[in-house]
Amino acid sequence: MNEDTPGAGGGxxxxxxxxxxxxxxxxxxxxxxxxxxxxxRGFGGVDLAEVARRAGVGKTTVYRRxxxxxxxxxxxxxxxxxxxxxxxxTGSLDGDLAALAGLILGTLTDERQGPLFKAVIxxxxxxxxxxxxxxxxxxxRITEWAPCVDLxxxxxxxxxxxxxxxxxxxxSAPLYxxxxxxxxxxxxxxxxxxxxxxxxxxxxxxxxxxA
Amino acid sequence: MNEDTPGAGGGxxxxxxxxxxxxxxxxxxxxxxxxxxxxxRGFGGVDLAEVARRAGVGKTTVYRRxxxxxxxxxxxxxxxxxxxxxxxxTGSLDGDLAALAGLILGTLTDERQGPLFKAVIxxxxxxxxxxxxxxxxxxxRITEWAPCVDLxxxxxxxxxxxxxxxxxxxxSAPLYxxxxxxxxxxxxxxxxxxxxxxxxxxxxxxxxxxA
Numbered sequence: 001m002n003e004d005t006p007g008a009g010g011g012x013x014x015x016x017x018x019x020x021x022x023x024x025x026x027x028x029x030x031x032x033x034x035x036x037x038x039x040x041r042g043f044g045g046v047d048l049a050e051v052a053r054r055a056g057v058g059k060t061t062v063y064r065r066x067x068x069x070x071x072x073x074x075x076x077x078x079x080x081x082x083x084x085x086x087x088x089x090t091g092s093l094d095g096d097l098a099a100l101a102g103l104i105l106g107t108l109t110d111e112r113q114g115p116l117f118k119a120v121i122x123x124x125x126x127x128x129x130x131x132x133x134x135x136x137x138x139x140x141r142i143t144e145w146a147p148c149v150d151l152x153x154x155x156x157x158x159x160x161x162x163x164x165x166x167x168x169x170x171x172s173a174p175l176y177x178x179x180x181x182x183x184x185x186x187x188x189x190x191x192x193x194x195x196x197x198x199x200x201x202x203x204x205x206x207x208x209x210x211a
Numbered sequence: 212m213n214e215d216t217p218g219a220g221g222g223x224x225x226x227x228x229x230x231x232x233x234x235x236x237x238x239x240x241x242x243x244x245x246x247x248x249x250x251x252r253g254f255g256g257v258d259l260a261e262v263a264r265r266a267g268v269g270k271t272t273v274y275r276r277x278x279x280x281x282x283x284x285x286x287x288x289x290x291x292x293x294x295x296x297x298x299x300x301t302g303s304l305d306g307d308l309a310a311l312a313g314l315i316l317g318t319l320t321d322e323r324q325g326p327l328f329k330a331v332i333x334x335x336x337x338x339x340x341x342x343x344x345x346x347x348x349x350x351x352r353i354t355e356w357a358p359c360v361d362l363x364x365x366x367x368x369x370x371x372x373x374x375x376x377x378x379x380x381x382x383s384a385p386l387y388x389x390x391x392x393x394x395x396x397x398x399x400x401x402x403x404x405x406x407x408x409x410x411x412x413x414x415x416x417x418x419x420x421x422a
Contacts, residue, residue, distance in 0.1 A: 042337055044255065118336040118337075119336065119337075121333075121336065121391055121392060122332075122333035122334075122336040122337065123333075124391075125329040125330065125332065125333040125391065126253055126329075126330075126333065131394060132394075134392065134394070135393060135394035138392065138393045138394075165395075166404065169385060169388060169389075169393060169395065170385060170408055172388060172392075172393075173384040173385040173387070173388035174380065174381060174384040176384070176387070176388050176391070176392050177380060177383060177384035177387050177388060178380075180332055180335075180336065180387070180391055180392075181332060181345065181349065181383075181387050181391075182346060182349045182380060182383075183342060183343075183345070183346035183349075184376075184380065189421065193377065193417060193418070196412070196415075196417045197381055197408065197409070197412035197417045197418075198408070200411055200412045200415040200417055201407070201408035201411045201412055204407075204411040206404060206407045206408045206411060207404070207408075210400065
C-alpha cells in the first residue's frame with residue numbers, strides 16, 4: 001500500500017528483495033487485480049487507482065509503469081501469452097491437435113480465464129489498442145504451436161505448403177464461437193470435434209496456402 | 212414526434228394509415244435508432260428516450276412496447292433473424308455451404324451489420340438476456356439452413372445422422388473468430404476455406420451425432 005515506493009516500477013527495488021523478483025511480483029499482483037476488475041465491471045469499470053489499491057501497490061507505480069487501462073490490458077494479454085502452456089509433441093497431428101484443443105477448452109472454461117477472455121474480447125470490439133493486443137496474443141500462440149503443423153508436413157501426414165496459422169485458427173474457432181456467439185456447450189465433445197474436423201481438412205489440403 | 216400517440220405501440224393506430232403498416236414502420240425506425248446508438252456508444256450508452264427521439268417516435272410508445280434496453284436489443288436480433296436471406300438450394304452441399312459462407316461474410320463485413328454484431332456480442336458477454344437473444348438468433352438461422360444438410364444426406368453426399376447444427380456452426384465459426392478474436396482478414400478466401408473445411412469434415416462423418 002506504499003505510495004511512491006522508490007523504484008518499485010523499474011525493477012531497482014531497494015532492501016533485501018531481489019529486483020527482478022519484486023518487479024515480477026508487482027506485475028503479477030497488478031495484472032491479477034486488473035483482471036478481477038475487468039471481469040467484475042468491464043473495461044469502463046477498470047480504474048488504475050483502484051487496481052493499485054487492490055494489488056497493494058503504490059498508485060504512482062501503476063501510473064508510471066502502465067499509465068492507461070488499454071496498456072494494462074495489453075500487458076495482461078502479453079502475460080497470458082507468456083505463461084500459456086508450451087506446445088505438445090505427441091508424434092502425430094491428431095495427437096497434437098487434440099492436445100491444443102484441450103488446452104483451449106481448458107482456458108475458455110476456466111472459471112477465471114473464461115470470463116477474462118470474454119471481457120477482453122468484448123473490450124477489443126470497441127477499443128483499437130486492446131484489439132491489437134488481442135491479435136498479438138493469437139499471433140504468439142500460433143508461433144508457439146506452428147511446429148506441430150510443420151512436423152506433420154515433414155512426417156507426410158498433410159500436404160507440403162499447409163499454412164500452420166490456418167490450421168490453428170480452424171481448431172480454435174469452433175470453441176471461441178461457442179463461448180462468444182452461439183452459447184452451445186463448451187465441452188470435451190466440442191474440442192474433439194474441432195480437432196477431428198481440422199485434421200480431416202488439413203489432410204485434404206484445405207489449408208494449403210494459395211501462394 | 213408525438214408523445215403518447217394512442218395505440219401506436221399496439222398496431223391499432225388511428226387515421227388513414229393501416230395499423231400493421233404503422234406498427235411495422237415504428238418498429239423499423241426504433242430498431243434502426245437503437246442499432247445506431249449501440250454501434251456508436253455500446254450497450255451502456257443506449258437510452259430509450261434518446262432512441263425514441265432519434266426514431267421520431269413518442270417516448271411512451273418505446274417504453275410501453277419495449278420497456279428496457281435488453282428487450283430492445285433482443286427485438287433487434289429477432290428482426291435480424293426474420294429478415295435474413297432464406298437458405299440456398301443449389302443442389303449440392305458444396306454449393307449450399309459456399310452460399311451460406313458468403314451470406315455470413317456479407318453480414319459480418321457489412322458496414323452496418325458488422326459493427327452491430329460486434330456490439331451485440333460484446334453486450335452478450337456481460338448481459339444474460341442479450342446472450343439468450345443472441346443464442347436464439349443462431350438457433351433460428353440453424354433451423355433455416357438445416358435442410359441443406361438434410362438434403363445432402365438424402366442425396367448421399369454425407370453420412371446419415373449428420374447433425375445439421377454442427378455443420379452450420381463449423382461453417383460460421385471461422386468467420387466469427389476472425390471478426391471477434393484473431394482480427395485476420397474477413398475475405399472471400401476465408402469464406403471459401405470455411406466452406407471447404409466443413410464440407411470435407413462432413414463427408415468424413417465428423418458431424419455425425421454421437422446419439
